[in-house]
Amino acid sequence: MIENLLESMHHDDFEALADDIKNSLEAHRKWMQRITTALVTRQPMDENQFIAPDAHLYCHFGRWLTKTFEDELFQQSSFLKIEQYHKQLHDSARTVIAQLNLKREINIKDFELFMRTQKEFFDMVMMLFEFSVLNKQQFDPTTRLMNRRAVDSVLANEFSRMQRAEDYYCCIAMADIDHFKEVNDAWGHDVGDLLLGHTAELFNNAIRRHDTVSRYGGEEFLFIFPDMDLEQAGIVVDRIRKQLTDASISHQGNLHRVTASFGVTQLCRFCDIKGSIKRADIAMYVAKEKGRNNTVTIDSRAIVGQTSYDHLNNDITEVMRQHCRQVKPNSD
Secondary structure, eight states, X not given: OGGGGGGTOOHHHHHHHHHHHHHHHHHHHHHHHHHHHHHHHTOOOOOHHHHSTTGGGTSHHHHHHHHHTTSGGGOSHHHHHHHHHHHHHHHHHHHHHHHHHTTOOOXXXXXXXXXXXXXXXXXXXXXXXHHHHHHHTTBOTTTOSBOHHHHHHHHHHHHHHHHHXXXXXXXXXXXXXXXXXXXXXXXXXXXXXXXXXXXXXHHHHHSOTTOXXXXXXXXXXXXXXXXXXXHHHHHHHHHHHHHHHHOOEEETTEEEOOOEEEEEEEOOTTSOHHHHHHHXXXXXXXXXXXXXXXXXXXXXXXXXXXXXXXXXXXXHHHHHHHTEEEOOOOOO
16 A cells, blocks of 8 residues: 555655656656647657557656666555556557557547546546655654654554564664753754754664654654564664764764663553553663663563553552663674
């Protein structure tokens, strides 16, 4: 389904997709206009994009689609269906143009098929265009990451996968920039936004393509690591923490560094999503208490009997705090 792209595409991908579709549709509109003009004026057409057996590969849209399919992300049913409609449109056009070039009367059924296929093709592409425009709104403008509403749908999908497969695992991590309020107070919100963008870009570049990182609120970020156990996730997240610590960004002659505290846990199949996020949040606050710029994990399997987090109280929170484990920094 087209909606599955949301989990794998970033803000810039949707921007580019919308622009590419818009430009390609405009090129195809001109392609249609040239055919219509030729049919009315009875002028032969001899260009490859009109008469070649593989004419669908010669037009602007066809060239864009071929390039798009080089990325495995787009090799899914929705795009394959568009490719099918596009080829059928060129095939039906070639039939009508062949009659024109032979100075024959245009068969009405062939022409109706051409027009019907053209409508189906444009309807399908417009659906994709509307999808790309709509999903641009599901990204945070400062960090260009998914916003909270968008990532909630990714969490729901991962949770659903866990319910269907007992051997499927997924981990989440909450990150919070250290001393961010002090940065805003000392340097202003422009520098604060700059550091948010810097942090987001580093996070986004550090994860796998099928992982997700979002701006969850303020200076908080939420990671989703599909098909990864807690030990692996702890190592990966602490590696990201170190990359952030070692990085810096310059602004108006001043060098700024930023650190963050991370809490990692499993997305638990035996409690609701809210409970798993709360567990990651608690681990992150323990990382703060341990001096900040740390990674702390909570193993949900160690917390026996706590299957509902709807009514969290101090006792349950304390139980989870007792199961916090700090990830030892890798010497690499």
